[in-house]
Amino acid sequence: QVTLRESGPALVKPTQTLTLTCTFSGFSLSTSAMCVTWIRQPPGRALEWLALIDWEDDKFYSTSLKTRLTISKDTSKNQVVLTMTNMDPVDTATYYCARQVGATGGVDSWGQGTLVTVSS
Amino acid sequence: SYELTQPLSVSVALGQTARITCGGNNIGSKNVHWYQQRPGQAPVLVIYEDSNRPSGIPERFSGSNSGNTATLTINRAQAGDEADYYCQVWDSRTEVFGGGTKLTVL
Numbered sequence: 460q461v462t463l464r465e466s467g468p469a470l471v472k473p474t475q476t477l478t479l480t481c482t483f484s485g486f487s488l489s490t491s492a493m494c495v496t497w498i499r500q501p502p503g504r505a506l507e508w509l510a511l512i513d514w515e516d517d518k519f520y521s522t523s524l525k526t527r528l529t530i531s532k533d534t535s536k537n538q539v540v541l542t543m544t545n546m547d548p549v550d551t552a553t554y555y556c557a558r559q560v561g562a563t564g565g566v567d568s569w570g571q572g573t574l575v576t577v578s579s
Numbered sequence: 580s581y582e583l584t585q586p587l588s589v590s591v592a593l594g595q596t597a598r599i600t601c602g603g604n605n606i607g608s609k610n611v612h613w614y615q616q617r618p619g620q621a622p623v624l625v626i627y628e629d630s631n632r633p634s635g636i637p638e639r640f641s642g643s644n645s646g647n648t649a650t651l652t653i654n655r656a657q658a659g660d661e662a663d664y665y666c667q668v669w670d671s672r673t674e675v676f677g678g679g680t681k682l683t684v685l
Binding site: 496498505506507508511519520521522555562563564565566567569570571572 | 580669679
């Protein structure tokens with residue numbers, strides 16, 4: 460059974476850096492075609508893709524946010540970390556980590572999401 | 580950057596067929612995935628690679644993709660199908676989501 464869980468601060472101040480950790484089980488990021496992706500959703504709005512890391516440690520980023528994002532993995536701990544710099548109130552959203560099989564595959568397992576509020 | 584266009588809302592009578600479209604330039608050449616998101620819940624994959632159903636997804640859900648339009652079809656719509664639906668593709672090293680469609684079952 461594949462499970463993913465996001466962890467990190469619920470509240471960050473403007474200009475701070477957000478660090479989110481995705482801890483997963485039921486698969487390994489050293490297995491061919493396995494990927495972990497981050498997606499966010501502002502309240503009442505659509506899904507927005509942020510970043511993806513694959514089993515070969517290739518990293519892909521949203522064009523509009525790539526200067527602020529860094530994704531990394533610790534295969535031994537079954538964790539993926541996403542950092543986002545210079546947080547702004549418009550970054551308030553539920554942040555999801557999820558598994559994807561192949562970069563072109565569907566996102567077949569999602570975490571429950573974690574709400575991050577950006578406010579002073 | 581690649582864009583996916585979905586209608587904001589679709590309504591369907593109980594027991595009838597709902598069709599939700601996803602428009603994109605030559606989307607027929609890409610793999611399209613569809614997600615269902617009920618209020619307060621994480622999205623769920625309902626169709627992958629245009630027309631495949633993950634295990635546990637009812638046969639009432641189907642997908643097609645050709646030309647500039649992909650379509651999610653829900654046969655015999657039920658009250659439990661009321662949700663937001665998103666299409667998604669991979670393009671030029673990025674994932675792209677449509678803006679989402681709210682399905683209302685009347």
